[in-house]
Amino acid sequence: MTAEVVFWFCIALVAYAYAGYPLLVAALARRYGQVPHEADTGAALTVVIAAFDEEARIAARVRDVLDQDYPIDRLQVLVVSDGSRDGTAQAAAIDDERVRVLALPVNVGKAMAINAAMRHVDTALVAFTDVRQRFAPGTLRSLVAPFADPSVGSVSGELVIGAATGSSEGVGLYWRMEKRLRADEARLGWLHGVSGSIHAMRSAFFRPMPPGTVLDDMWMPLQSVFSGHQVWMAREAIAIDRASASIDEEFQRKLRTLAGNWQLIARMPALLNPLRNPAFFAWFSHKFLRLLVPWALLVALAASAFADGALYRLLFFAQLLAYGGALAGLALPRVAARMPLLPAASSFVILNFAALLSLPASLAMDPSRLWKKH
Structure with a gap:
C-alpha cells in the first residue's frame, strides 16, 4: 500500500468519524426518525445521588431535587455516602x-456505590445524578x-454547560455537536449512552457493575x-453544570472517559459482536x-511526509501549521478566543491527545483512579 493511499484512508476515517457519521445520522433521523409516546404519568421514582466528601454541597443538591414539580408522594431521594x-x-x-x-463504611467508587444503592431501590423507575449540577424546572417530569x-x-x-471562556468555548462547541448527534441517534433507536449527570432507567434492567467501572453512563x-x-x-430534562475550570481539568475528564471506553470493551466484549x-x-x-x-x-x-508530489508536501506543512495554531491557542487562550474556530481546533487537539493516551492509560493503571476523588 502506497503512502498516498494510506494518507487518504486515514483522512477518510477521521472525516467519517467526525463529519460523515453525524451527517448520515442527521439525514436518516429526518427521514426515518421516530419519537416515543410520552405521558405525564408521575410514576414512582427514586433519584440516586452518589457522593464522596460533599458535606458542603449535598444538602443543597438534595433540596434542588425535592423542589422539582413532581408528585410529592411519588418521589424519593437516596443518597449514598x-x-x-x-x-x-x-x-x-x-x-x-x-x-x-446510605452510608458506606469505606470508599468503593461510584460504580459500587450505585450497586449498593440499587439494593435499596423499590420503585419501577430510578434516576441518577451527581452532586455538582442543578436541575432546571420540570426536569424530572x-x-x-x-x-x-x-x-x-x-x-x-x-x-447544559454554563458560560465558558477561552479554550472552553471550543469544548462547548464540541458538546453542542455531541448532543445533536445523540438526539439524532435517539430518534433512530441507536442511542447507547446517556449523560451521567441526568438519566433514568427501568429498575428491572439494572445489572450490577464490576468494581472500578468508569463509564456507568454507558x-x-x-x-x-x-x-x-x-x-x-x-432534551427538556436539563442538568446545568459549569465548564471545566482549566485545560488540565478538561484533559483529565476526557482521558478518564476515553480510557473508560477501552475498559468497557474488555468488560463487555459483546460490544464488538454485531450479532x-x-x-x-x-x-x-x-x-x-474516535x-x-x-x-x-x-x-x-x-504518510504525507513520505508521499511523492507537491500536493503532499503542501498537505504535510498544512497539518503542521494547523497543529501549531491549535497548540498556540492552548498556550494563549485569551488570544484564541478572539480568533474564529481556533478554540475549537484547540479542543480537538486536547480530545485526540487524550484519546491517544487512553489505551496505554487503561492498560497501565486502573482507569477508575482517573476520576476517583482523594
Missing part, C-alpha cells in the same frame, strides 16, 4: 421523609414522561439496549472510531 471522610451523610439527612441516606412508551428502557437528559443504558429496548434523549450488539453500527462509528482517530492523524502526517 461513598465512605466519605467528612459529614456528607449527616448533611444529606435533611428533615424530609422522602430522603434516605420530562425525564420520566418517555417511559409511558413500553419500548423505552432508559432516558438521558441533557447536560454500562447502564447498554443493559436496556441488550434487552431490546430503546434509549431516548429527553449480539443491537447498536453495533452506531457504537462502532460514534465511540470506537479512539482510533488520533492514530489515524499521526499516520496521515507521516
